[in-house]
Amino acid sequence: MKIKHLIIVFFLLGTSFSFAQSTKDEETVLQLSKDKWQWMADKNIDKLKDLFDAKAKFVHMSGTWKTDEELEIIKTGSIWYKEAQVHDTAIEISGETAIVWNRITLIAMVRGTEAKTEFTVTEVYQKQKKDWKMLALTFSSVRDTHQIKK
Template identity: 50%
Template sequence: MKTTILGILFLFLSSSLAFSQDESTKQEIIELAKTKWQWMADKEADKLAELFDDKSVFVHMGGAWGKEREVNIIRSGGIWYKKADIHEVSVEIIDNTAILLNRITLVAEVGGNEVVNPFMVTEVYVKKDGVWKMGSLSFTKLNTPGGQ
């Protein structure tokens, strides 16, 4: 009987600890994503280059490409991510991978023209050597009334 009770108590404490660590990791990813949006607004290409994995991919309304092109576009101002208003955020953790969904309104300057678009943005992060690296950033334009 004592063994059964101790086993159940251990299981409960283990699952509580795992839940706590999972929530902590989710919050860490949310903060990293917010920081990334600020770096994009500030055109901090070097910081973004460090965050983006060498094999990372980026999907935009105008196409898809890798890390080098994305960093160069940000550095040159080809796309200036001026402001991302985040309306909703969710994170799922699968082993060493985090998948973040942001529903945003993005104010950007593209080719010298300011544009405002509602997007669902998918961000994939992979933990490598104890550090989160972005593996993918994908924009899906939303067609909802008012973009909200």
């Protein structure tokens, strides 16, 4: 009988540690996602370069490109992400992969013209050693009534 109780105690401890780690990872990734919008607005290439995996892909309304191209676009102001108003967020973590969905209103300067667009943005992150790196960022145009199911 004592072995049975001991097994249950170890199971509960393991489950609570796993939950605590998952919650910590969720908080970390959500903060990175939030910080990313500010870094993009500030054209902070150094911070973004640390966040973006070298092989990351970025899908926009006008095309798809890789990390170096995205950083150059931000640096030159070809697209200036002036402000991302985040209305709704959801996250799911599976192993070392996190997916974040943000419903945003993006105010941006695109080739000299200001645009205000509703998007759901899908971000994919991977834990590499102790750091989370963004592998993909995809903008999907949506109505302002769009909601992310959690």
